[in-house]
Amino acid sequence: AQSVAQPEDQVNVAEGNPLTVKCTYSVSGNPYLFWYVQYPNRGLQFLLKYITGDNLVKGSYGFEAEFNKSQTSFHLKKPSALVSDSALYFCAVRDRDTNAGKSTFGDGTTLTVKP
Amino acid sequence: KAGVTQTPRYLIKTRGQQVTLSCSPISGHRSVSWYQQTPGQGLQFLFEYFSETQRNKGNFPGRFSGRQFSNSRSEMNVSTLELGDSALYLCASSFRSGSINEQFFGPGTRLTVL
Numbered sequence: 237a238q239s240v241a242q243p244e245d246q247v248n249v250a251e252g253n254p255l256t257v258k259c260t261y262s263v264s265g266n267p268y269l270f271w272y273v274q275y276p277n278r279g280l281q282f283l284l285k286y287i288t289g290d291n292l293v294k295g296s297y298g299f300e301a302e303f304n305k306s307q308t309s310f311h312l313k314k315p316s317a318l319v320s321d322s323a324l325y326f327c328a329v330r331d332r333d334t335n336a337g338k339s340t341f342g343d344g345t346t347l348t349v350k351p
Numbered sequence: 352k353a354g355v356t357q358t359p360r361y362l363i364k365t366r367g368q369q370v371t372l373s374c375s376p377i378s379g380h381r382s383v384s385w386y387q388q389t390p391g392q393g394l395q396f397l398f399e400y401f402s403e404t405q406r407n408k409g410n411f412p413g414r415f416s417g418r419q420f421s422n423s424r425s426e427m428n429v430s431t432l433e434l435g436d437s438a439l440y441l442c443a444s445s446f447r448s449g450s451i452n453e454q455f456f457g458p459g460t461r462l463t464v465l
Contacts, residue, residue, distance in 0.1 A: 268451055279355070279441055279456030287451055326394065332451070338407045339384070339454065341394040 237261040240329050242342035244296030249317045249349055256347045257312040257325050269310040271301055273326040274344070279344070283325075286310060316350045353378065355444050356459035363463045369430040372460045376423050376444030382406075383416060383425040385455060386440040397440075398438035400425055429462075437464045 239262045249255045261267055268287055272280040284295025291303045301312045310327060327342040356375045364370050376383050384407075385397040396409040400419035417427040421445075429436055439461050443454035 271455055272456075277458070279458045280443075281455075282455065285453050304407050337398060338409070340396070341386075343393045345375040 238267075238329050238331055238340045240327050240340055240342035242325075242327055242345045244345050245343070246346045246348065248287030249347070251319050251349050251351050252316050255314050255317040255321070255347065255349070257347060259312065259325075259342060260308050261310060261327070261329040262290045262308065263329050263331050265331045267310075268330040269303060269334050270299075270326060270328040270330075270339065271295065271299070271312050272326045272341075274326065280326060283312070317347075319349050319351055320348045322347055340351075355442055355455055357440075357442050357457040357460050359460060360458065361461045361463075363465060364432050365465050366432055366434060368432050369428065369461060370432060371428050372440055372442075372462075373427055374425045374427075374442030374444075374457060375413065376425070376442075377455055380444035380446055380455070381423050382445045382448040382452070383419055383423065384443045384445075385425070385427050386441045387411075388441055388459070389437075397427065399448065406448050418464070432464045434464050437462060 241260045270285045271283040272281045283299050284293050286293050286303045294300045299314050324344045326344050328339045358373045365444045384399040387395045398417050399407040403419045414430045419425045439459045441459045442457045444456045445452040
């Protein structure tokens with residue numbers, strides 16, 4: 237069984253400040269981890285993924301995420317937030333060992349960046 | 352390259368009816384997954400198809416079914432609609448099945464059951 241927890245429903249930051257959106261996961265095997273973003277009335281857009289190797293993963297739009305195996309976390313970060321980053325963010329996990337196509341998503345975190 | 356397309360974008364049905372939703376994946380993508388998104392339950396996995404075969408299935412009743420055609424296009428069907436089936440149904444495609452591949456999502460079909 238696999239699960240994802242996004243402990244914060246809402247994150248508010250001021251434009252120009254760094255942002256962090258938290259994610260912890262549980263998977264029986266080794267994880268593949270993903271971040272997606274959803275804008276209103278749109279589908280999800282892929283931001284970045286962790287497969288193996290360097291624990292710091294860089295993705296689209298200046299976002300990055302840090303994989304921490306001991307804490308089973310994969311927090312999304314950005315050094316300087318933009319108002320246009322305001323959206324709903326989802327963390328997702330897949331079990332590498334089963335090679336299954338099923339993604340388990342967190343409940344999402346609404347990021348609001350204020351000017 | 353065109354993205355994932357879903358039709359129709361909006362649908363209104365009444366309880367007891369059935370509905371068919373369609374998804375065309377990105378050209379060259381052979382894996383199609385379906386998700387249900389609701390405010391209360393979040394994103395829930397319905398099923399995944401690859402090369403016309405169902406590879407994975409989520410915990411939904413048998414009223415929810417799907418299929419994939421030889422051109423990778425996929426349809427999902429919901430029979431005997433219930434009020435609780437009102438949701439945004441998202442289709443996602445990836446190059447092939449397997450956990451390493453990120454998914455590309457369509458805009459969704461908003462189903463309202465009255």
